[in-house]
Amino acid sequence: MIEIDGHAGGGQLLRTALALSLCTGEPFAMDGIRGKRERPGLLRQHLTAVEAARDIGGATVEGALPGSMALRFTPGGIRGGDHRWTIGTAGSTTLVLQTVLPALWMHGVAASLAIEGGTHNPQAPSADFIADAFLPVMAKMGLEASFALDSHGFYPAGGGCIRLDLHTSSRPAALDLSTRGEIVEKHARAIVSAIPSKIGERELIVAKARLGLVEGEASLHAVHGAVGPGNALSIRFRAEHGTAVFTGFGEKRVTAEAVAERACAQARAWLDAGVVADTYLADQLLLPMALAGGGSFTTLTPSDHARSNAALIEKFLPVEFEFRDDGRGRWTVAVSR
Incomplete structure (x- = not known):
């Protein structure tokens, strides 16, 4: 079982661990979840991500309670089909989606996902970002999926809904995104x-x-x-x-x-x-490229968030990340086996 210190990051560290566990079949234990946050422990949106990962992965879970700072997650087999999750707050629907999408994709499982909650949340990628920036890059890597914003959900009311229909896809393929073009x-x-x-x-x-x-x-x-x-x-x-x-x-x-x-x-x-990926897309590219076993992209100065995510990915997968400063605010991020 992989041991993870949750003090090292926020909710994204947990979501990345859930995604990686589903992809690899490796169980994990995380302690000190969101330990440095003003409201530490699991909030409603994090619990929904755990619930979604449990449903997709037929997992056994311990510690999935409001405010819990410790979680044990043991995945089973990946399950496709129809799934619907409701956050109940303006918590991000897109982050829940990104928790379960990698495993469904990697295992070639078709699924229809509907997630209710926030679609335009200041602390997360918007539904527009997913549709226009993230999914087109994933399509270049082999993902076959259609995305829809059924209804908007703004902070603090929420109440929006996104849908993703995922078709049986080939495993992620390596991609080089070094040049942006015109x-x-x-x-x-x-x-x-x-x-x-x-x-x-x-x-x-x-x-x-x-x-x-x-x-x-x-x-x-x-x-x-x-x-x-x-x-x-x-x-x-x-x-x-x-x-x-x-x-x-x-x-x-x-x-x-x-x-x-x-x-x-x-x-x-x-x-x-003159880079391809902005700071937010850079965060989202790390896991798919690691699953592909290779790839690279140019971006702005990597965030601490991106570096901590890369370090966690290296715990689960036999890959290494390189962050290279090319000067004048331009960086190259590369992943290799």
């Missing part, structure tokens, strides 16, 4: 739910000015029927060899202009560095 499409979309449209319009004014967007490269989308109010600015740049999505989230006492400025600053840093 930008072929750019677009900013302001999403508003139960708040004045003017907020989204103000965000788009900033995005147009900061990113040089022209007519047809910006749009306003009013959501109807969401459980609660919310706002997100989603900026998408599609290049020849990859797509980047940057998201700003509206929050109380923060102006629309400030929300847009933050998202535009992230986009500009990525544009100026």
